[in-house]
Amino acid sequence: xxxxxxxxxxxxxxxxxxxxxxxxxxxxxxxxxxxxxxxxxxxxxxxxxxxxxxxxxxxxxxxxxxxxxxxxxxxxxxxxxxxxxxxxxxxxxxxxxxxxxxxxxxxxxxxxxxxxxxxxxxxxxxxxxxxxxxxxxxxxxxxxxxxxxxxxxxxxxxxxxxxxxxxxxxxxxxxxxxxxxxxxxxxxxxxxxxxxxxxxxxxxxxxxxxxxxxxxxxxxxxxxxxxxxxxxxxxxxxxxxxxxxxxxxxxxxxxxxxxxxxxxxxxxxxxxxxxxxx
DNA sequence: AACCTGCACAACCGCCATGAT
DNA sequence: TATCATGGCGGTTGTGCAGGT
Numbered sequence: 001x002x003x004x005x006x007x008x009x010x011x012x013x014x015x016x017x018x019x020x021x022x023x024x025x026x027x028x029x030x031x032x033x034x035x036x037x038x039x040x041x042x043x044x045x046x047x048x049x050x051x052x053x054x055x056x057x058x059x060x061x062x063x064x065x066x067x068x069x070x071x072x073x074x075x076x077x078x079x080x081x082x083x084x085x086x087x088x089x090x091x092x093x094x095x096x097x098x099x100x101x102x103x104x105x106x107x108x109x110x111x112x113x114x115x116x117x118x119x120x121x122x123x124x125x126x127x128x129x130x131x132x133x134x135x136x137x138x139x140x141x142x143x144x145x146x147x148x149x150x151x152x153x154x155x156x157x158x159x160x161x162x163x164x165x166x167x168x169x170x171x172x173x174x175x176x177x178x179x180x181x182x183x184x185x186x187x188x189x190x191x192x193x194x195x196x197x198x199x200x201x202x203x204x205x206x207x208x209x210x211x212x213x214x215x216x217x218x219x220x221x222x223x224x225x226x227x228x229x230x231x232x233x234x235x236x237x238x239x240x241x242x243x244x245x246x247x248x249x250x251x252x253x254x255x256x257x258x259x260x261x262x263x264x265x266x267x268x269x270x271x272x273x274x275x276x277x278x
Numbered sequence: 279a280a281c282c283t284g285c286a287c288a289a290c291c292g293c294c295a296t297g298a299t
Numbered sequence: 300t301a302t303c304a305t306g307g308c309g310g311t312t313g314t315g316c317a318g319g320t
Contacts, residue, residue, distance in 0.1 A: 016288075016314080039305065055306080056289070068287095091308060102308075103288075111286055282320075290312075298304085 007039065007050040014050075017057055021047060025054055026062045060101045067099035071108055079105060079113060 013021075028045035035041065039051035047054065060066070071079075075097055082093040090102035090109075097105070 014290075037305075050290090052291090052306085053289075059307095060288080088309065106309075107287055280320105283318090285317085286315090288312105288314080291310085293308090293310100295307080296305085299302085 007042075007052075011048065012042075012050045012053070013048045014053075017049075017061075021049065022057070022062060025049075025057060029058060029062070056103075060103050065099050066101065068104065071112075075100070076113060079109060080117060083109065083113075 017025075024045055024047055028041070032044075034055075035044070037051075038055040041047075041051055042049045042054050045054075049057075061068075078096055079093055082089075082096060086092060088106070088109075090106040094100045094102040094105045
């Protein structure tokens with residue numbers, strides 16, 4: 001049996017709030033407060049709205065000192081930085097910006113910042129992947145392929161979150177390696193195209209929280225750069241320690257989703273350093 | 279002028295966490 | 300300890316508007 005609905009769905013109004021409803025809710029809350037219960041508030045206030053809807057309306061638009069639109073460059077950087085650290089924890093991100101709501105920040109990211117910092121989802125060829133909206137960040141094409149064994153299993157969101165939690169703090173073992181993702185947003189650090197890269201691979205052991213991450217680039221000459229080894233089934237694995245780019249930061253900034261591996265089925269040779277992409 | 283398309287934003291839905299009983 | 304009600308959150312959808320054809 002499912003959960004009982006929080007309100008009588010048949011008798012509540014949905015959709016845009018009218019100025020009259022706003023005024024009613026605002027007056028009631030300023031006079032009586034929530035009384036610790038949003039569910040019964042609309043009835044007391046004389047509104048035909050769901051309690052959750054009232055709460056959302058108040059928190060996002062009616063409460064004092066709410067700012068709408070006009071995000072500053074500094075706020076862009078805050079959002080970008082925190083997103084790389086913790087992912088889509090919008091309420092936490094919003095808490096770092098007085099007057100901003102999680103909904104506002106989420107919408108702003110989804111409609112503006114994501115396009116600026118992430119490549120388009122469908123890249124069929126390397127030439128397709130120049131994001132027309134990207135300014136200083138021109139990101140390389142990323143091949144998406146299947147992985148074949150446990151060692152290279154696809155990263156799960158849950159694991160990503162754990163990694164974010166770990167990575168967002170100081171590195172207990174090496175403070176000099178502590179992560180400061182701000183440069184990822186503001187510098188050329190992520191712009192591997194300046195090195196002629198046309199392809200990037202990232203990988204990480206998805207079975208547990210790990211302190212390592214991997215990155216490889218394929219340049220215009222077909223050379224794959226990085227250090228690691230070739231796995232017969234899973235393709236090429238690159239690896240370096242904690243001092244490298246944290247997986248989830250790069251993954252979220254570039255791809256916003258699952259891990260990718262550069263794979264070629266005919267590759268089966270161990271290697272170290274640069275090698276010819278076969 | 280009418281229609282289409284994409285964008286921005288407001289609001290809703292459903293899941294999970296938390297606190298009260 | 301178990302159950303339930305409510306709050307909180309993130310993902311998704313709906314709607315209105317602007318610009319293009």
